[in-house]
Amino acid sequence: MRLAIASLCGLLASLVGLLAATPLVLTVIYAVIDPPSLAILRSERMHQPAVQIWRPLDDMSPYLVRAVVMSEDARFCLHWGVDLGQMRIVVAKALDGQTPRGASTITMQVVKNLFLWPDRSYVRKALEVPLAFWMDLVLSKDRVLEIYLNIAQWGSNVFGAEAAAERYFGVASADLTREQALAMATMLPAPSVRHPLSPSRRHRAVMAHVEKELDRAPWVFTCLPERIRP
Numbered sequence: 501m502r503l504a505i506a507s508l509c510g511l512l513a514s515l516v517g518l519l520a521a522t523p524l525v526l527t528v529i530y531a532v533i534d535p536p537s538l539a540i541l542r543s544e545r546m547h548q549p550a551v552q553i554w555r556p557l558d559d560m561s562p563y564l565v566r567a568v569v570m571s572e573d574a575r576f577c578l579h580w581g582v583d584l585g586q587m588r589i590v591v592a593k594a595l596d597g598q599t600p601r602g603a604s605t606i607t608m609q610v611v612k613n614l615f616l617w618p619d620r621s622y623v624r625k626a627l628e629v630p631l632a633f634w635m636d637l638v639l640s641k642d643r644v645l646e647i648y649l650n651i652a653q654w655g656s657n658v659f660g661a662e663a664a665a666e667r668y669f670g671v672a673s674a675d676l677t678r679e680q681a682l683a684m685a686t687m688l689p690a691p692s693v694r695h696p697l698s699p700s701r702r703h704r705a706v707m708a709h710v711e712k713e714l715d716r717a718p719w720v721f722t723c724l725p726e727r728i729r730p
Contacts, residue, residue, distance in 0.1 A: 523615040527635050530614075531643060537613050537651040540659050553662035557646040560661055561676040562728045566721055567685035568649065571710045573606040576645070577723035581607040581636030582629050608632045610648050641723045654684065655691050668696045682707045 526535070534554050543550040557565065569576050575583050586603040604612075611631040616624050635644060654664030661684070665673040669680050676684065683696035686706045694703050713720075714730070721729045 523611075523631055524634060526614070527631070528638050530647065531639055534650070535614055535647060537659065538615070539613050539618070539651070539653060543657055543659075548657050550657045550659050551663045551667070552650070552659040553666070554650050554660065555662040555673055557642055557649065558725070558727065560649060560673045561681055562730075563678045563681035564661060564665075564673060564676050564685060565645065565649070565724065565728045566714055566730065567681045567710060568652075568688065569606070569645070569724070570713050570717070570720055571685045571706075572609075572688055574713070574717070574720050576606050577641065577720065579605060579636075581605060581632035581634075581644075587629070604628075605632065606648050607636050607644050610644055610651070611635055613651050614647075642725060645724070652688055653691050654687055655695075658691075678711075682711055686710055 537552075540550045540552060573583075575586075583603060583605050589603065608628050611628050612618070612624070615631060616627060639647075650660040650662075652661070653659055654661070655667070658664050658667050661673040664684055665671055665676055665680075668684070669676065671680075680696065683699055683703075686699075686703060687694040687696055694700070699707065718730045
């Protein structure tokens with residue numbers, strides 16, 4: 501009986517170890533192989549065909565790349581996958597009984613979309629943080645951003661910048677204008693309620709704020725390829 505229990509415990513430990521190692525190994529592989537997204541796989545499983553067209557970072561509009569970084573994670577070039585300053589604020593608010601939001605970096609969002617589940621929870625965040633540090637260690641900033649821009653959801657069953665640019669503006673992501681790029685980039689926090697062709701008053705205010713920051717904070721983009729920097 502004890503032998504059987506010990507064997508079962510050993511098997512469970514091996515399975516847990518395998519599950520823990522899988523995203524670590526896959527992250528290294530994704531340096532050279534374009535990864536599938538769990539969000540897209542979930543959409544397909546629900547018989548809702550997803551539209552995605554993968555494009556290299558160099559084939560996207562610099563306006564879009566800069567607008568997404570400024571809108572989603574202005575400290576992307578400064579942190580190591582996790583913005584520790586924002587995380588401390590989140591922890592402090594959580595301890596005070598508040599519901600904090602806004603500490604998720606681009607790297608953390610990539611980790612969530614590739615390996616984890618969409619529902620908010622402290623368990624997911626506890627897994628997200630170390631995986632984001634690992635991703636930032638083994639992948640270049642360019643590659644993290646390229647993956648993000650290709651798997652982010654831009655509306656119902658629309659994934660990636662190329663598919664979104666074609667869906668909303670009828671152009672390739674490389675040909676987006678500054679205004680179009682701003683409209684798309686500021687959709688990302690709420691793609692189900694924001695629309696780039698008919699932005700609400702609130703959406704336009706966010707666009708104006710991001711545009712202003714783009715012009716006065718060129719230091720945000722220091723880690724990006726020279727072609728993309730302002």
